[in-house]
Each structure stands twice: as structure tokens, then as C-alpha cells.
Amino acid sequence: MSRTETALLELTEHVHSSKKPLSFSIMKKILKEFSPIAINRRVRTGGTFLVEICRSRHVQESVILKCVKLLIEEHGANPNVPSAEVGQGLASSTTLTLGRRSAASSEVTCYTSSQGRELYAIVIAAARAMPSVVKYLLSCRNIDPTLKGSSRFRLFSNPRKSVKGVDLSALEFALKMKEEEIENGISAADLKGLNKVISLLKKAG
Numbered sequence: 001m002s003r004t005e006t007a008l009l010e011l012t013e014h015v016h017s018s019k020k021p022l023s024f025s026i027m028k029k030i031l032k033e034f035s036p037i038a039i040n041r042r043v044r045t046g047g048t049f050l051v052e053i054c055r056s057r058h059v060q061e062s063v064i065l066k067c068v069k070l071l072i073e074e075h076g077a078n079p080n081v082p083s084a085e086v087g088q089g090l091a092s093s094t095t096l097t098l099g100r101r102s103a104a105s106s107e108v109t110c111y112t113s114s115q116g117r118e119l120y121a122i123v124i125a126a127a128r129a130m131p132s133v134v135k136y137l138l139s140c141r142n143i144d145p146t147l148k149g150s151s152r153f154r155l156f157s158n159p160r161k162s163v164k165g166v167d168l169s170a171l172e173f174a175l176k177m178k179e180e181e182i183e184n185g186i187s188a189a190d191l192k193g194l195n196k197v198i199s200l201l202k203k204a205g
Helices: 003-015 024-033 049-055 061-075 121-127 131-139 170-183 192-204
Strands: 083-086 094-097 107-110 114-119 149-154 162-168
Touching: 003 024, 003 049, 024 061, 049 061, 049 121, 061 131, 121 131, 121 149, 121 162, 121 170, 121 192, 131 192, 149 170, 162 170, 170 192
Parallel strands: none
Antiparallel strands: 083 114, 094 107, 114 149, 149 162
């Protein structure tokens, strides 16, 4: 297992843990301990660092934002690199040439095959109603808010229910989440974050 895969595995444990949730100090520790890390490399399981950060549970939005900024500004993470479901059989190697942010991130090599179930950081941030993260990602150079992703997210108003979306942009996913939240009785106060996300994405075009 490579340094990058080992680091991402440790990160994922914190992303989903209620006992030891992700923190800014934990993120910095992982990056330092396993350095050098290919921050934009999609590992064999399909994950990427930026996407995993945006998936974080049991943590405040402000922590996610700080970690996202750290990855992008200091480690050259590219928000246009998706995670993906890994296809069956032999993996293919695909090189994606993306907007240049740093020497480390000008080319991104993905050593997995994809079944088309790709997911981007901005799609997650939008669906999870994280306006500060969406606003920051939209400010990043070369960000493409029209990229489409596929996933399933729990409702805030009814955590027992989830909303599935296939090939939806960040705005499309946010609108779908809003519709489902309203149907499940979300309060106007709890809908503020999602409304702000939708407003930001509409302004971005």
C-alpha cells in the first residue's frame, strides 16, 4: 500500500468516527506523517483527499472549511478531481490534465477505472448545505461548478431518509435536497444554509 493510500485510509477513519472525528490538527498530522503524498491521486478504492474531507461527519462546517483550504492552498489539491466508484476487472490508467495550480497538481493520474459514478467536493458541499465551503470552492481558480456527480445524502429533517442523485451538478443536487427537505417538514431556519448554497451557485452560473 502506498503512502497516499495509507494516509487516505487513516483520514477516512476520522471522517466517519464519532469518537475521534476529524480536526484541523489531525489533518495536518496525517499530511506530515505520510509526506510526500500525491494529494490529487485517486487511489485504488476510488477516494480522494478533498472529497473525503467534504464527507466528514460529527464535525463543524468551519473545521471542514479549514481542512479544505489547507489541502488546496498548501498542498495543491484540485477541486475538479473527483472520487469514483471503482469498476470491475482490470483497472485502467487515465491521465487527466487539469488547470495548473502548482507543480504537484498540474497533471493528475488516476489508477482506477470508473463506472461513471464520480463525485466532486463542490457537489458534496452543496448537497450537505455547507455555504462557507461552497463559497470558498467557487473562489478557486479553474473550479467548474457544472461538473456532475452521483451519490446519496441523508436528509437533515429526517436522517432515516436519504436522497439519491445521479449525474447532477452541485446546483441540481442542492435543489433536489431542498425539495425533499421541504416535503419532510424542515423548518425555515434549518433551510437557511441550503438556500444560501443555492443562491451562491446560481450567481456562479
